[in-house]
Amino acid sequence: MSQRMRINGGIVDRSKPLSFEFDGKQLQGFAGDTLASALLANDIRFVGRSFKYHRPRGIFTAGPEEPNALVQLRRGPYQEPNTRATVAELYDGLHAASQNYRGSLNFDLMAVNDLFAPFLSAGFYYKTFMWPQAFWEKVYEPAIRASAGLGRLSGKDDPDIYDKGFLHCDILVIGAGPAGLMAALTAGRSGARVILADEDFAPGGRLNAETHEINGGDAQGWTASVLSELKSLPNVRLMKRTTVYGAYDHGVYGALEKSTDHLPMSGGKPRQILWRIYSKRAVLCAGATERSIAFGNNDRPGVMLAGAVRAYANRWGVAPGRNVAIFTNNDDGWRTATDLAAKGVSIAAVIDTRSGAAPADVAGATIAMGASIVDTKGRKGISAVTLSNGTTVPVDCLAVSGGWSPNVHLTCHQRGRPDWADEIAAFVPGKDLPVGMSVAGAAKGALTLAACLQEGAKAGAQAAQDLGLTASMAEIPEASDEASAITPFWHVTESKGRAWIDLQNDVTAKDVQLAKREGYRSVELLKRYTTLGMATDQGKTANVLGLAVLAEASGKSIPETGTTIFRPPYTPVPIAAFAGRSRGKDFRPTRLTPGHEWAAEQGAVFVEAGMWLRGQWFPKPGETHWRESVDREVLATRKSVGICDVTTLGKIDVQGRDAAEFLNKVYANGFAKLPVGKVRYGLMLREDGMVMDDGTTARLSENHFVMTTTTANAVGVFRHMEFCRQCLWPDLDVHLISATEQFAQYAVAGPNARKLLQKIVDPEFDISNDAFPFMGCGEITVCGGTPARLFRISFSGELAYEIAVPSRYGDGLIRALMAAGEEFDAVPYGTEALSVMRIEKGHPAGNELNGQTTARDMGMGRMVSKKKDSIGSILSERPELNREDGLALVGFRPVDRARQLKSGAHFIPKGKTPSLENDEGWMTSVAYSPTLGHSIGLGFIKRGSDRLGETIVAADPIRGESIEVEIVSPHFFDPEGERVRA
Amino acid sequence: MPDMTLKPKTPLNGYSETFGATVLEEIAGMGLVSIATPRGGVDALQGAVQSAYGCALPPTGSSTIGNDGAIRLMGLQPGQVFALFAYDGDTAVTEIEKALGDNGYYTDQSDSWAMLHLSGSAAIDALARICPLDLDASVFPDGTVARTVMEHMGVIVLREGTDGFLLMAARSSAANFLHAVEQSVRNVT
Known part of the structure; x- marks a missing residue:
C-alpha cells in the first residue's frame, strides 16, 4: 500500500523505508517516522476506540500528550498495551494493533455504550451500582472489570531486561527545544557538567515541527549545528529518548531512557533505564502543550490539534487531510493554515472565534471571523463541519487550536502551584519552584521563538554563574517573534452535540456542568468524580479546558477555580523499569557461609534467616520426612557429637x-x-x-x-x-x-566434642576440661598452624565448643571436622535440630525475645545487675513490668503425651472459655523432643514459676485445637547442666 | 587420618573476565586490617605511621600510599583507617602490629571482604548502573575512597588511576556482588 498522504519535505529519511503492521495490514513508513505519522501517511486515521463509549477515535496530537491513539505494540510476551502511537518510533517489522473493542475496530460490539450515553454520565458508577448490595461483588464488579482497561497484558513474564542508574551533573537541562538547546549550549561552554535530556529521538522540539528561520537559515540546520557542538563538548551528555518524569528533593530528578524501544529486539541489553539524576541546577525547557476547544462532536477521527497537523506536514512530510479546516482562538492556529497551504494542501476554511481582520491570507479558504464550529459529521472520520452561522463545510481534517499551555508539571512536583497568565490564557510556573530549578522558554510562557532562544541562553548562563562558573551569554541567534495573540475561548455553548473535553476518559462539558450542579465545586473533587485528567495522559490536553468549563459553570475565573496537583510521573513509566533488575532471586542479596558449598554437597535443605541461607536439616537417603532427619541429628548429637554452622551469628x-x-x-x-x-x-x-x-x-x-x-x-x-x-x-x-564476615564458625556439640576437637587442635594447646573449662576461650591453631578461636559455650546443653577460623578456611575446616568426626559418627545438624535442643534446654531465642518481654519474664531478672548502671536497667523497674502476676517463661508438655503442641496457642484455665479476659499467656516455641519422646513447648504464662505441675488448656481456636498441658520447668533436659561441664 | 591441612579459598575462586577494553577480576592475596585510633592517640599513631610507612594517616574519604607503594591506608570513618597490603599469610594483624606497635587497635578484615578490580573504558559507565556516587574524576580523583551501597550491598570503593576501581563487598554475598557488577558491565559493553 502506498503512502498516499506523504507530501514533500520533513526530516524523515526517505532512503530508509520501513515495513510495519497495523491490525494485520502490512504498511510502509520511513526512518524518522513515529507510528502515528506512518499511519497518517497511509491515510489511516481511525486507530482506536474510546474508553467508555467506544467511540471511533483518531490521532489527536503529535507528542506525549496523546489521549486517543493508544495501541498495543509487539507480540507474545513482548506485548505492551496502551502505548502512544505518537511517540512510538517506527522500526522495521513493528507490529501494532488497535485496542479497546470487542469484535473488530470497525464493528465494536461495545459501541452500544454510546447509545446509553445518557445513563453513563459523570458518577454513574456511584449512582448505578448501589443496589442490591450483594450484586457488587458478583455482578457489577466483574462486568466493570471486563469492560474497563484499554489494552491487554500478555500475562507472560516480560522477557526484556531493565536497568537503573545514577547520573550526576552541575546543570540538568530538561527538553532540547530552542530554549533547552540554548541553555545547554551556554552552560556547556562555561565548562559546567551538563546533561541535556529530551524525550524525542530527534532533539529540536518544536523546531522540528515548524518552518522557523534562525540566523537567516532554516531552523533544522541551526539545530544540527548546535547538536554537533554539544556532542563535541566532553562535559555535555546528550540523552535522547529520555523523559525526565519527576522532580524530587534536593535536585534529584527521575528520568526514563528508552534504550531499545526503537529496535526490533533489545539484543540482550536493557530495554529501558530508569535514571536518578543528581543535579545542582536544573533548567526546565519542557515546552508547551496545545489544547482543544469544546464543541459538538469534536472527537471524530480527523479532528486534531492544529500544532500537530502542521507538525505532521512539516516534520514528517505527511498531510493529515486533503481538505483541512482550522478552528482557532489565536494567531498560532493560522500558522497551520499557511504552512499547509504552502505545501499544497487545500485549506477549506479558517474559523476564528475572534472578530476583526483575519491575521493572514489563505488562498481558497473560507474565512469566518467571530465564528465557531457547533457540530461535525462523519462516524469513523470527520466529513464536514457546521459553523455557528449555519453553513456546512465538507472537510476530512479539522485542526483545532485553543491556545498553548506551558508544561509546568515538573515545577509543581513539590507542591508548587502555577500562576495564571492572562496574556497567554494559561498557567505559568509559580514562584515556589523545586530547589535549584529555573524555567525557560515556552514552559515559562514565552511562546515565541526569539523569546525561547533568549530565555534559554539566559537561564543556562545564570545556572552556570550560580555555580561559580564564568558563563558568557552565547550570541543569541536571530529569529523573529511570531504572532501569538490569543483571546480566550473555551466552549461553544450553543453546540447541541456532546462537547468532549477529556478524550481519553470520555468526559464532556456536560459532565463537568453536571458534577458542578451536584456539588463537586472543588477541582480535585471534579477530577475524581468525572475522571477528568486521569489515566495515561493525565489530562495534558484536557485539564485547562475542563477547568475553564467548570469556571464558566460556577461563574468564577480560572485562577479562582485552581488546578489539580501535578504529581510524578510526567508520562507513564513501566513498572518493570521501576523494578529494574530486582526480579526473582535478584530481588535481594543472599548471604552464604563459607561452609555453604559443603552443606549443599550434603543435600542440606536451606532456610532463609535474614539474608543468610542456613542448613535447616541434612536428610539422609531413605528419610522421607524432615522430622526423621531432625530427630536423628538430635539423638546423634546427644549420643556422640554433632556439628552446626553458626557463622551467621x-x-x-x-x-x-x-x-x-x-x-x-x-x-x-x-x-x-x-x-x-x-x-x-x-x-x-x-x-x-x-x-x-x-x-x-x-x-x-x-x-x-x-x-x-x-x-x-x-x-x-x-x-x-x-x-x-x-x-x-x-x-x-x-x-x-x-567481624561477622571474617570468621567461619562451627558449633561442635556432644559427649565426644572434645575428643573430636583434640584431633584437629594443634597439640601445643591443651583443651582438657581442667585447662579449658566451660566458658573458657582462647586463640589457638588447628590443623598444623591455622589460626583459630575456640570458645567453650553450649546452646545445645551438651559438652560443646564453637570454633572459628578465618573465612578462607571455613570450607576446609568443616571438611576436616567431619573427617575427624567419622570415628565418632559425627553428624552435621541444622537449625531445626539446634532449635529442638535449645527448647529441650529451655534457652530463649527469637520467639521469646520478641521485643515485648523482659529479663524477669525470661526468669533472668536477677541478671539485671543493680551494682551498676546499664541501658534499660532503670526502666526495667517499672511497676507494670514487675507485677506479682507477671509472665514467666516455663515449659509445657501435653497431658496426653501423644499429642502435638502448637506454638501460638494461648493458655486458658481449665473449664473457662477461650477469650481475652481468660487469656493467661501464650506458647512461644514447640518441638518434638526425640530425647524425651514427646512434644515439648516453651511459653509465657502469668505467675508461671509458681504453677509447676498445674494443668491448663493450650487453646488454639484458629486451628481449632485445644489440648490440656502441664506446666513444667523449662529445663527439660539435664536441668543441672552436668553435661556442659563434663 | 587424611591430611588435615586446611586449604584457603578466595571468595570468588579467582574470577577474571574481559569485556572488550574492560577487565573485571578478583583481587586476592591482600592483607586488610582496620586500624582504630585510640582516644587521644592520634598523634602517636600518626607518628608511628609516618616512621613505619613514610606517609600520613589519610583523612576520611581519601587514601595515602606508604613504603613506596607497598601499603595503602584508606580513611573510612573518623578514627578508622584500613590498611591494604600484599600479604598471603594468616596473621595480617601481626604485620601491622610489628610496624605500628600498640599505637592503634587492629582488627583483621582480610577475610571479610571480597575484592573486585574493575578497569577500562566502560568502568565508569558500568558503575553508574549500580553506584549512587559521582565517580567523575573531578570529584572522585585517584586515591579517593568511599563507602556506599550497591544493589543493597555495602561496598567500599577506591579509585586507582584514571579508570580503575577497587570494589570491596561482604564476602558472604560476594557472588551476588559479582553478578551485580558483571551485569552492569554487560549492560554497557
Whole structure:
C-alpha cells in the first residue's frame, strides 16, 4: 500500500523505508517516522476506540500528550498495551494493533455504550451500582472489570531486561527545544557538567515541527549545528529518548531512557533505564502543550490539534487531510493554515472565534471571523463541519487550536502551584519552584521563538554563574517573534452535540456542568468524580479546558477555580523499569557461609534467616520426612557429637581501654570483671527495659572483646552500640568493627566434642576440661598452624565448643571436622535440630525475645545487675513490668503425651472459655523432643514459676485445637547442666 | 587420618573476565586490617605511621600510599583507617602490629571482604548502573575512597588511576556482588 498522504519535505529519511503492521495490514513508513505519522501517511486515521463509549477515535496530537491513539505494540510476551502511537518510533517489522473493542475496530460490539450515553454520565458508577448490595461483588464488579482497561497484558513474564542508574551533573537541562538547546549550549561552554535530556529521538522540539528561520537559515540546520557542538563538548551528555518524569528533593530528578524501544529486539541489553539524576541546577525547557476547544462532536477521527497537523506536514512530510479546516482562538492556529497551504494542501476554511481582520491570507479558504464550529459529521472520520452561522463545510481534517499551555508539571512536583497568565490564557510556573530549578522558554510562557532562544541562553548562563562558573551569554541567534495573540475561548455553548473535553476518559462539558450542579465545586473533587485528567495522559490536553468549563459553570475565573496537583510521573513509566533488575532471586542479596558449598554437597535443605541461607536439616537417603532427619541429628548429637554452622551469628570486635566499661553499660549483667580467656552470656536491654538481644562475649585480652549477637539482630545491635559509643558515651575509648564476615564458625556439640576437637587442635594447646573449662576461650591453631578461636559455650546443653577460623578456611575446616568426626559418627545438624535442643534446654531465642518481654519474664531478672548502671536497667523497674502476676517463661508438655503442641496457642484455665479476659499467656516455641519422646513447648504464662505441675488448656481456636498441658520447668533436659561441664 | 591441612579459598575462586577494553577480576592475596585510633592517640599513631610507612594517616574519604607503594591506608570513618597490603599469610594483624606497635587497635578484615578490580573504558559507565556516587574524576580523583551501597550491598570503593576501581563487598554475598557488577558491565559493553 502506498503512502498516499506523504507530501514533500520533513526530516524523515526517505532512503530508509520501513515495513510495519497495523491490525494485520502490512504498511510502509520511513526512518524518522513515529507510528502515528506512518499511519497518517497511509491515510489511516481511525486507530482506536474510546474508553467508555467506544467511540471511533483518531490521532489527536503529535507528542506525549496523546489521549486517543493508544495501541498495543509487539507480540507474545513482548506485548505492551496502551502505548502512544505518537511517540512510538517506527522500526522495521513493528507490529501494532488497535485496542479497546470487542469484535473488530470497525464493528465494536461495545459501541452500544454510546447509545446509553445518557445513563453513563459523570458518577454513574456511584449512582448505578448501589443496589442490591450483594450484586457488587458478583455482578457489577466483574462486568466493570471486563469492560474497563484499554489494552491487554500478555500475562507472560516480560522477557526484556531493565536497568537503573545514577547520573550526576552541575546543570540538568530538561527538553532540547530552542530554549533547552540554548541553555545547554551556554552552560556547556562555561565548562559546567551538563546533561541535556529530551524525550524525542530527534532533539529540536518544536523546531522540528515548524518552518522557523534562525540566523537567516532554516531552523533544522541551526539545530544540527548546535547538536554537533554539544556532542563535541566532553562535559555535555546528550540523552535522547529520555523523559525526565519527576522532580524530587534536593535536585534529584527521575528520568526514563528508552534504550531499545526503537529496535526490533533489545539484543540482550536493557530495554529501558530508569535514571536518578543528581543535579545542582536544573533548567526546565519542557515546552508547551496545545489544547482543544469544546464543541459538538469534536472527537471524530480527523479532528486534531492544529500544532500537530502542521507538525505532521512539516516534520514528517505527511498531510493529515486533503481538505483541512482550522478552528482557532489565536494567531498560532493560522500558522497551520499557511504552512499547509504552502505545501499544497487545500485549506477549506479558517474559523476564528475572534472578530476583526483575519491575521493572514489563505488562498481558497473560507474565512469566518467571530465564528465557531457547533457540530461535525462523519462516524469513523470527520466529513464536514457546521459553523455557528449555519453553513456546512465538507472537510476530512479539522485542526483545532485553543491556545498553548506551558508544561509546568515538573515545577509543581513539590507542591508548587502555577500562576495564571492572562496574556497567554494559561498557567505559568509559580514562584515556589523545586530547589535549584529555573524555567525557560515556552514552559515559562514565552511562546515565541526569539523569546525561547533568549530565555534559554539566559537561564543556562545564570545556572552556570550560580555555580561559580564564568558563563558568557552565547550570541543569541536571530529569529523573529511570531504572532501569538490569543483571546480566550473555551466552549461553544450553543453546540447541541456532546462537547468532549477529556478524550481519553470520555468526559464532556456536560459532565463537568453536571458534577458542578451536584456539588463537586472543588477541582480535585471534579477530577475524581468525572475522571477528568486521569489515566495515561493525565489530562495534558484536557485539564485547562475542563477547568475553564467548570469556571464558566460556577461563574468564577480560572485562577479562582485552581488546578489539580501535578504529581510524578510526567508520562507513564513501566513498572518493570521501576523494578529494574530486582526480579526473582535478584530481588535481594543472599548471604552464604563459607561452609555453604559443603552443606549443599550434603543435600542440606536451606532456610532463609535474614539474608543468610542456613542448613535447616541434612536428610539422609531413605528419610522421607524432615522430622526423621531432625530427630536423628538430635539423638546423634546427644549420643556422640554433632556439628552446626553458626557463622551467621553476628560478631562484633570491641577494643579499647574502656571496652569493659562500655560492655558493662550495654549489657544488663556485669562484664567489667570478666577474666581474660573467659566467655560470658550477656543480656542486652533496650532503654525501655525490654530485652533487645542476647549472646556471648569473650574477653581475648585486657582491652579486646569479641561479642556474638543473634543472627537476626546482628545489624541492629551493631547500630545500637555505635549509637551508644558515638552519642551516649563519646568519652570512652572504645572501637567497634563487625567481624561477622571474617570468621567461619562451627558449633561442635556432644559427649565426644572434645575428643573430636583434640584431633584437629594443634597439640601445643591443651583443651582438657581442667585447662579449658566451660566458658573458657582462647586463640589457638588447628590443623598444623591455622589460626583459630575456640570458645567453650553450649546452646545445645551438651559438652560443646564453637570454633572459628578465618573465612578462607571455613570450607576446609568443616571438611576436616567431619573427617575427624567419622570415628565418632559425627553428624552435621541444622537449625531445626539446634532449635529442638535449645527448647529441650529451655534457652530463649527469637520467639521469646520478641521485643515485648523482659529479663524477669525470661526468669533472668536477677541478671539485671543493680551494682551498676546499664541501658534499660532503670526502666526495667517499672511497676507494670514487675507485677506479682507477671509472665514467666516455663515449659509445657501435653497431658496426653501423644499429642502435638502448637506454638501460638494461648493458655486458658481449665473449664473457662477461650477469650481475652481468660487469656493467661501464650506458647512461644514447640518441638518434638526425640530425647524425651514427646512434644515439648516453651511459653509465657502469668505467675508461671509458681504453677509447676498445674494443668491448663493450650487453646488454639484458629486451628481449632485445644489440648490440656502441664506446666513444667523449662529445663527439660539435664536441668543441672552436668553435661556442659563434663 | 587424611591430611588435615586446611586449604584457603578466595571468595570468588579467582574470577577474571574481559569485556572488550574492560577487565573485571578478583583481587586476592591482600592483607586488610582496620586500624582504630585510640582516644587521644592520634598523634602517636600518626607518628608511628609516618616512621613505619613514610606517609600520613589519610583523612576520611581519601587514601595515602606508604613504603613506596607497598601499603595503602584508606580513611573510612573518623578514627578508622584500613590498611591494604600484599600479604598471603594468616596473621595480617601481626604485620601491622610489628610496624605500628600498640599505637592503634587492629582488627583483621582480610577475610571479610571480597575484592573486585574493575578497569577500562566502560568502568565508569558500568558503575553508574549500580553506584549512587559521582565517580567523575573531578570529584572522585585517584586515591579517593568511599563507602556506599550497591544493589543493597555495602561496598567500599577506591579509585586507582584514571579508570580503575577497587570494589570491596561482604564476602558472604560476594557472588551476588559479582553478578551485580558483571551485569552492569554487560549492560554497557
